[in-house]
Amino acid sequence: MAMKAIRVNEALNDAVPLRKPEMIHEAMRYSLLAGGKRVRPILCLAACELVGGEDTVAVPMACAVEMIHTMSLIHDDLPCMDNDDIRRGKPTNHKVFGEETAVLAGDALLSLAFEHLAVKTVNVSSNRVVRAIAELGSAVGSEGLVAGQIVDISSEGKRVNLSELEYIHVHKTAKLLEAAVVGGAIVGGGGGNEVERMRRYARCIGLLFQVVDDILDVTKSSEELGKTAGKDLATDKATYPKLMGLDKAKKFAGELVDKAMEELSYFDVARAAPLYHLANYIAYRQN
Structure with a gap:
């Protein structure tokens, strides 16, 4: 993970150089290069290697x-959304650059993501590049990340059942992670069955990512998380520990890991090893 993260960080640094207008590029770089685990891009690279x-x-x-993920974090932290002051252990983008610049930095990263994918992908058929672009677009749009976010916002303070909570998290969190894995498999030359197995794997670990986030929110401090702890409880948001209880939420996380592993059993063990470990990393992370 460390090796892949270094490669991703170098590529992100090159993709967004500090140029005019300096303020917007500085704001984009501030959040994009702020660190983080780089789980989504690493999964993308691992899925590509898995299919050969x-x-x-x-x-x-x-x-x-990662550009789109960063956009979602910048916008999610805004006062009109989750209104957070800390992200990855640092002041959020709007706290440093102001709300107007933060909104525009997110917009710029969103548009750059599609331009970068279209222009910089080489030695891949145009058909596969188009499929990857479509995958990414569907993950972030009104039936993807935006759908999860709008339902999440409208559900605050209301009684939400497990089915509705799963809808929120599948769309708000899992869809983008799914696009990372499926996109990696597509540009890597994966066949139809391979891509669909990767999709099912990604859906499991995408939902797992959010279940673990919910658990960490009530079991860790802000210093340990690098963001404000207890936020879901304070805003009366529905979470898995709240609806299921902490022990059952942990059990559910284990079931999702098992389902993800089952999808990987179809592939060569050596090539699948990084994805096995990444699933466990997501399950047992501490921040």
Whole structure:
């Protein structure tokens, strides 16, 4: 993970140089290069290698996913959304650059993601590049990340059942992670069955990511998380620990890991090893 993260960070740094207008590029770089685990781009590279591709062809896709993920964090932290002051242990973008610039920095990263994927992907058929672009677009739009976010906002303070909570998290969190994995498999040359197995794997670990986030929110401090702890409880948001209880939420996380592993059993064990470990990393992370 450390090796792949270094490659991704170098590619992201090159993708957004500090140029005019300096303020907007500084704001974009501030959040994009603020650190983080780079789980989504690493999953993208691992999925590409799993189906027999060279991970270099998936670097633009990996960067595009991280640009969109960063956009979602910038916008999610805004006062009109989750109104948070800390992200990755640092002041949030709007606290440093102001709300107007933060909104525009997110917009710029969103548009750059698609441009970067289209222009920088080489040695991949145009059909596969178009499929990857479509995958990414559907993950972030009104039936993807935006759908999850709007339902999440409208559900605050209301009684939400488990089915509704799963809808929120599948769309708000899992869809983009799914696009990272599926996009990596597509540009890596994966066949139809391979891509669909990767999709099912990604849906499991995407939902797992949010279940673990919910658990950490009530079991860790702000210093340990690098963001404000207890936020869901304070805003009366529905979470898995709230609806299921902490022990059952942890059990559910284990079931999702098992389902993800089952999808990987179809693939070569050595090639699948990084994705096995990444699933466990997501399950047992502490921040």
